Amino acid sequence: MRCEVCGRKIHGKPNRVIIEKAKLEVCNECSKLGTGFWEEPKPKTMIPTLRATPTPPRIQAKKAPQPPMDTALELVEDFNVKIRQAREKLELSHEELGKRINKKVSLLRKIETGKMTPDNRLATILEHALKIKLIAPAKEEKVPQAKMATAAKRELTLGDLIQLEKKDKEKEDSAGRKPS
Ligand SMILES: [Zn+2]
Incomplete structure (x- = not known):
């Protein structure tokens, strides 16, 4: 750590002084030139820890525990x-x-x-x-189950389409090859 004014080595803590509106860290000698003192902004580490990052909403809702x-x-x-x-x-x-x-x-x-x-x-x-x-x-929940089944079917249909496309391509591939 060297004095920002005279360049001499600073032993111990530097003096934080304001010289001509400039914030400088200087030796004891040069600190006399200062018109004021300045403080290094304190690291804000304490504030976030004190605010305690809000615990993210746990995904307990998905579990939906029903006795x-x-x-x-x-x-x-x-x-x-x-x-x-x-x-x-x-x-x-x-x-x-x-x-x-x-x-x-x-x-x-x-x-x-x-x-x-x-x-x-x-x-x-x-x-x-x-x-x-x-x-x-309790009322039997057959209706939602049926809905779920149709939803699953739709998904399957989409998947089937992809499967069919693949199969078609495979067919083309195999058709292109002449049987030996
Ligand atoms: Zn100095």
Whole structure:
């Protein structure tokens, strides 16, 4: 490290001074000529680490984990209405029903207003307590499967076309050759 003004070797840290608007690293002697000091811009390494690069969205969505229970059984759409009507029919208050099935009144209210969906276990408990049907077997998804099949067929058709082209070329090739 040499002084940018006199060219002498600088021992230790150079003096960062401004001499005639120029940022220079100079020796102690030449630093006296400076009209001010300047600081080397700090490396911005800290900022990105502090900002913590946002974790890229994980591709968990692709996995689409579906509990087997949910696919087998489905809650009826108007479960909340059914529960309320059944409870009123039995002339039970939220409190009374809650006591019967050992559940919180607030929970029952939420379910009846549709704010909450009971899980299969709770739905089963409610079914028994109110003598209603809340869980029905899930609709068979034959339609999407059929769609998928046709989509696969289309892809195959495209692939078949390429295959056919290849075969035609092969035929031409073999036709060109005279059998020995
Ligand atoms: Zn100098």
